Amino acid sequence: QSVLTQPPSVSGAPGQRVTISCTGSSSNIGAGYDVHWYQQVPGTAPKLLIYVNNNRPSGVPDRFSGSKSGTSASLAITGLQAEDEADYYCQSYDSSLSGFYVFGTGTKVTVL
Amino acid sequence: QVQLQESGPGLVKPSGTLSLTCTVSGGSISSSNWWSWVRQPPGKGLEWIGEIYHSGSTNYHPSLKSRVTISVDKSKNQFSLKLNSVTAADTAVYYCAREQAGTGQLDYWGQGTLVTVSS
Numbered sequence: 001q002s003v004l005t006q007p008p009s010v011s012g013a014p015g016q017r018v019t020i021s022c023t024g025s026s027s028n029i030g031a032g033y034d035v036h037w038y039q040q041v042p043g044t045a046p047k048l049l050i051y052v053n054n055n056r057p058s059g060v061p062d063r064f065s066g067s068k069s070g071t072s073a074s075l076a077i078t079g080l081q082a083e084d085e086a087d088y089y090c091q092s093y094d095s096s097l098s099g100f101y102v103f104g105t106g107t108k109v110t111v112l
Numbered sequence: 113q114v115q116l117q118e119s120g121p122g123l124v125k126p127s128g129t130l131s132l133t134c135t136v137s138g139g140s141i142s143s144s145n146w147w148s149w150v151r152q153p154p155g156k157g158l159e160w161i162g163e164i165y166h167s168g169s170t171n172y173h174p175s176l177k178s179r180v181t182i183s184v185d186k187s188k189n190q191f192s193l194k195l196n197s198v199t200a201a202d203t204a205v206y207y208c209a210r211e212q213a214g215t216g217q218l219d220y221w222g223q224g225t226l227v228t229v230s231s
Contacts, residue, residue, distance in 0.1 A: 051217040
C-alpha cells in the first residue's frame with residue numbers, strides 16, 4: 001500500500017479551480033524529498049506534469065501548478081478544461097527501510 | 113527525442129519468471145540518468161519496482177526486492193526486468209521510464225505492456 005495519500009476523486013465545472021492533495025510523512029515529503037506529479041489518461045502511459053515540487057516541463061500549460069509544505073504537497077488546476085479529465089499521481093522518495101520511490105494513491109479528476 | 117519501448121511475453125505461468133526488456137532510442141543509456149520500472153495492476157495505481165544506472169547499480173522496492181533483478185546491456189541500449197515466483201497479483205501493465213538523477217522524476221515513459229499471470 002502507498003505511503004502517499006490522495007483523495008480518490010475531485011470534480012469541477014469547466015473554468016473552475018480544483019486542487020489535489022498528497023499527504024505523506026516525516027520519512028518522505030516531510031523529510032524534504034521532492035514531489036513530482038503525473039497525469040494519466042486511461043489506457044495511456046503517465047505523463048510528467050510537475051517536477052521538483054513546482055516546475056512544469058516544456059509544453060505543460062501554466063494552468064497546472066504545484067506546491068509543497070510540511071508533510072504534504074498539492075497540485076492545482078485552474079481554468080479546468082475537458083481535456084484535464086484524467087488520473088493524477090504524486091511521487092516522492094521514502095527513506096524508510098532501504099529507501100525507495102513511492103507513488104500516491106491516485107486521484108480521478110472529473111470535469112462536470 | 114528519447115523513446116522507450118517495452119517488449120516481452122504477455123502471459124506468464126504462476127510460479128514462473130516474468131522477463132521484460134526496455135529498448136531506449138534517441139538517447140544513450142549511458143547518460144547521467146537512472147532507468148526505472150513501474151507497474152500498474154488493472155484498475156489500480158502505480159507502483160515503483162526499481163531502478164538501474166548504466167554502471168549496474170540498482171535499487172529495488174523493499175516489497176519486491178527478494179524477487180526482482182534489473183540489469184543493463186549498454187551495447188544494445190537496453191535494460192531488463194526479471195521478476196520470479198510470480199502470482200496473479202503480479203498481473204499488471206509494466207512501464208519502463210527514464211529517471212532524472214538526483215531528483216527522481218520520470219520524464220520519459222514507454223507505452224507499457226500488459227503481463228498476465230495465468231495458467
